[in-house]
Amino acid sequence: TQLLxxxxxxxxxxxxxxxxxxxxxSSVFSSLQWYRQEPGEGPVLLxxxxxxxxxxxxxxxxxxxxxxxxxxxxxxxxxQTGDTGLYLCAGDNDYKLSxxxxxxxxxxx
Amino acid sequence: xPEVTQTPSHQVTQMGQEVILxxxxxxxxxxxxxxxxxxxxKVEFLVSFYNNEISxxxxxxxxxxxxxxxxxxxxxxxxxxxxLEDSAMYFCASSIRAAYGYTFGSxxxxxxx
Numbered sequence: 001t002q003l004l005x006x007x008x009x010x011x012x013x014x015x016x017x018x019x020x021x022x023x024x025x026s027s028v029f030s031s032l033q034w035y036r037q038e039p040g041e042g043p044v045l046l047x048x049x050x051x052x053x054x055x056x057x058x059x060x061x062x063x064x065x066x067x068x069x070x071x072x073x074x075x076x077x078x079x080q081t082g083d084t085g086l087y088l089c090a091g092d093n094d095y096k097l098s099x100x101x102x103x104x105x106x107x108x109x
Numbered sequence: 110x111p112e113v114t115q116t117p118s119h120q121v122t123q124m125g126q127e128v129i130l131x132x133x134x135x136x137x138x139x140x141x142x143x144x145x146x147x148x149x150x151k152v153e154f155l156v157s158f159y160n161n162e163i164s165x166x167x168x169x170x171x172x173x174x175x176x177x178x179x180x181x182x183x184x185x186x187x188x189x190x191x192x193l194e195d196s197a198m199y200f201c202a203s204s205i206r207a208a209y210g211y212t213f214g215s216x217x218x219x220x221x222x
Contacts, residue, residue: 030207044213048210
């Protein structure tokens with residue numbers, strides 16, 4: 001079993017502040033994927049990172065894959081209320097994803 | 110934007126009954142998956158399917174579960190004799206290649222009573 005630990009579990013910040021979510025594992029993954037999940041819906045892909053040390057930016061979101069391909073982070077700059085949601089990291093190996101428990105982000109107006 | 114379609118959105122069944130959950134993956138995707146999420150818990154891998162056969166399956170995917178791609182478009186998950194603990198949200202997903210990311214459907218909420 002490949003475990004992914006996400007931290008923090010909950011995060012509440014004021015609009016305009018920055019936040020970082022961490023995803024750690026003792027396992028090496030072929031890729032690390034970030035999803036966002038709304039209540040009662042399936043996860044929606046935000047990004048995949050494949051190469052150790054890789055950094056990807058999507059507007060105000062920055063994703064980083066650790067050099068050893070075991071951990072990743074998601075950084076949101078100048079958070080907006082629309083960023084409120086559940087963020088999931090998932091490691092991919094052998095035709096399957098192992099999901100973390102998720103970080104619930106609340107951005108207050 | 111292409112999407113993965115799942116039916117039904119909700120299913121209530123009696124314990125011991127068989128259920129079939131249906132999915133239409135994205136047409137040019139090659140890999141198909143089923144995941145489940147028990148209320149308040151992590152999304153868990155059940156099975157992956159490629160080239161008309163199972164590639165990988167989890168411990169959850171025992172003899173009560175089976176998958177099928179009966180034609181060129183549908184992908185189904187069958188639970189032969191449902192148990193109370195099978196109550197969960199079941200998600201179908203597909204991908205061109207795993208490292209490119211998965212597209213998940215909106216899920217089927219299965220309630221076993």
